[in-house]
Amino acid sequence: xxxxxxxxxxxxxxxxxxxxxxxxxxxxxxxxxxxxxxxxxxxxxxxxxxxxxxxxxxxxxxxxxxxxxxxxxxxxxxxxxxxxxxxxxxxxxxxxxxxxxxxxxxxxxxxxxxxxxxxxxxxxxxxxxxxxxxxxxxxxxxxxxxxxxxxxxxxxxxxxxxxxxxxxxxxxxxxxxxxxxxxxxxxxxxxxxxxxxxxxxxxxxxxxxxxxxxxxxxxxxxxxxxxxxxxxxxxxxxxxxxxxxxxxxxxxxxxxxxxxxxxxxxxxxxxxxxxxxxxxxxxxxxxxxxxxxxxxxxxxxxxxxxxxxxxxxxxxxxxxxxxxxxxxxxxxxxxxxxxxxxxxxxxxxxxxxxxxxxxxxxxxxxxxxxxxxxxxxxxxxxxxxxxxxxxxxxxxxxxxxxxxxxxxxxxxxxxxxxxxxxxxxxxxx
Amino acid sequence: xxxxxxxxxxxxxxxxxxxxxxxxxxxxxxxxxxxxxxxxxxxxxxxxxxxxxxxxxxxxxxxxxxxxxxxxxxxxxxxxxxxxxxxxxxxxxxxxxxxxxxxxxxxxxxxxxxxxxxxxxxxxxx
Ligand code: FES
Ligand SMILES: [Fe+2]
Numbered sequence: 001x002x003x004x005x006x007x008x009x010x011x012x013x014x015x016x017x018x019x020x021x022x023x024x025x026x027x028x029x030x031x032x033x034x035x036x037x038x039x040x041x042x043x044x045x046x047x048x049x050x051x052x053x054x055x056x057x058x059x060x061x062x063x064x065x066x067x068x069x070x071x072x073x074x075x076x077x078x079x080x081x082x083x084x085x086x087x088x089x090x091x092x093x094x095x096x097x098x099x100x101x102x103x104x105x106x107x108x109x110x111x112x113x114x115x116x117x118x119x120x121x122x123x124x125x126x127x128x129x130x131x132x133x134x135x136x137x138x139x140x141x142x143x144x145x146x147x148x149x150x151x152x153x154x155x156x157x158x159x160x161x162x163x164x165x166x167x168x169x170x171x172x173x174x175x176x177x178x179x180x181x182x183x184x185x186x187x188x189x190x191x192x193x194x195x196x197x198x199x200x201x202x203x204x205x206x207x208x209x210x211x212x213x214x215x216x217x218x219x220x221x222x223x224x225x226x227x228x229x230x231x232x233x234x235x236x237x238x239x240x241x242x243x244x245x246x247x248x249x250x251x252x253x254x255x256x257x258x259x260x261x262x263x264x265x266x267x268x269x270x271x272x273x274x275x276x277x278x279x280x281x282x283x284x285x286x287x288x289x290x291x292x293x294x295x296x297x298x299x300x301x302x303x304x305x306x307x308x309x310x311x312x313x314x315x316x317x318x319x320x321x322x323x324x325x326x327x328x329x330x331x332x333x334x335x336x337x338x339x340x341x342x343x344x345x346x347x348x349x350x351x352x353x354x355x356x357x358x359x360x361x362x363x364x365x366x367x368x369x370x371x372x373x374x375x376x377x378x379x380x381x382x383x384x385x386x387x388x389x390x391x392x393x394x395x396x397x398x399x400x401x402x403x404x405x406x407x408x409x410x411x412x413x414x415x416x417x418x419x420x421x422x423x424x425x426x427x428x429x
Numbered sequence: 430x431x432x433x434x435x436x437x438x439x440x441x442x443x444x445x446x447x448x449x450x451x452x453x454x455x456x457x458x459x460x461x462x463x464x465x466x467x468x469x470x471x472x473x474x475x476x477x478x479x480x481x482x483x484x485x486x487x488x489x490x491x492x493x494x495x496x497x498x499x500x501x502x503x504x505x506x507x508x509x510x511x512x513x514x515x516x517x518x519x520x521x522x523x524x525x526x527x528x529x530x531x532x533x534x535x536x537x538x539x540x541x542x543x544x545x546x547x548x549x550x551x552x553x554x555x
Binding site: 194197200276348357359361368370373375377380383384 | 469496502505507514521522526528529532533541543546547553555
């Protein structure tokens with residue numbers, strides 16, 4: 001009879017005894033009732049990343065983010081003093097959505113001096129003050145100062161703009177991020193701004209898809225074609241060399257495939273496109289000659305496991321935001337925005353230092369194309385995972401040590417919902 | 430191999446304006462009308478509606494010229510490429526787009542991608 005061979009004490013999972021090692025339930029990913037709790041307990045209480053400061057290049061720049069999971073839309077704007085602010089995207093007169101794109105279902109962005117409602121023309125400053133009311137004398141006992149846009153808590157960290165929809169957030173943004181995620185501080189995000197952004201509507205719970213991007217156990221099978229046929233390893237798999245957990249957040253780092261960085265493989269162990277363009281899945285072979293991106297100059301928190309070689313650090317920031325930093329001098333982000341208990345809108349952005357010539361731009365294109373194709377495999381497959389879970393044929397599932405991140409996400413989600421049910425608080429104590 | 434230039438496939442719904450390539454890359458002209466596409470969604474759509482024979486024909490013709498194309502393009506400022514060079518750059522992007530079907534998947538679609546579609550709604554120009 002086969003028995004488990006992993007000793008808990010000698011495992012990554014064993015370092016975090018609160019996680020346990022038992023079977024887990026994914027009821028949290030198939031239950032409409034749980035989804036309704038999650039909306040309140042998590043998405044209306046946690047800090048949510050809604051963009052970057054480069055999206056607000058000038059005073060008066062603004063964009064909207066529709067947050068279906070929280071049944072609201074927010075306006076994020078740079079006011080005349082340069083401060084980034086957020087407001088609920090709702091006109092104080094009769095509730096019209098203030099800003100939208102082609103239809104009320106579309107987000108929008110631009111530059112303006114004031115916001116004007118397209119229903120009756122009320123106008124608001126970039127600071128949210130109501131400044132113009134058509135036929136103001138027709139209103140009763142009316143003072144414009146009583147009707148500003150409803151502000152949303154908004155903080156900027158390392159150029160990332162976060163909002164918190166709670167009346168009073170339980171933690172400041174930096175307390176919420178905690179020391180492990182704050183290990184990213186000092187990375188030169190402001191120098192890595194050439195962006196390729198994708199969106200997809202996916203047929204799985206947000207956590208089920210997120211799980212596929214926080215473990216590498218699946219990589220040698222689902223993404224077997226990332227390796228040329230002679231390197232594929234259906235039988236031996238892959239072990240990530242570093243895992244770390246801090247509060248609700250997780251980190252996985254890798255050090256190349258079996259310890260060899262991709263660009264150092266013999267050319268016959270790569271696809272012809274790679275040596276031809278000198279770029280691939282892990283980025284352009286040549287790191288940009290930007291001193292701030294030299295791993296020797298990066299903050300130590302980027303590679304807290306001290307891996308050598310080091311390839312990727314995958315920061316999983318609760319609840320739905322991911323930053324992956326690549327040793328080759330670029331990074332990417334994922335966002336998972338729930339739209340129902342079994343669907344979500346997924347966003348992916350690649351960021352490179354701005355291309356200085358066509359070759360650099362072509363290498364970025366190679367990386368952006370190859371990397372997207374791996375994501376398509378996850379997306380195609382995870383529809384099937386959602387179906388399997390929804391059959392409810394099985395209710396308890398095993399997780400390996402290489403899936404500690406999956407175990408932690410579902411436990412954290414459950415903890416936040418329990419804390420909300422218990423005392424209506426945000427982050428559990 | 431015949432020296433005859435293959436017929437240029439018509440692009441549905443667009444006027445037939447043949448994209449010009451730099452003179453030294455005129456051997457790639459037969460692929461210009463179809464593959465000088467400025468955006469990734471357009472290149473991905475073209476890939477999905479192509480047969481493997483069509484993808485391979487373009488790949489085989491473009492692959493020996495990619496290094497030269499990169500060197501040629503690097504002689505111009507990226508934000509001020511003359512029109513033929515910009516067309517060539519778009520053609521190289523398309524070469525990247527067809528490389529994975531030819532080298533990895535042996536079919537136009539990604540294996541195991543199911544019905545998934547990612548919309549690249551923002552990208553640098555050019
Ligand atoms: S609802 Fe906005 S002005 Fe009337
Ligand atoms: Fe994956």
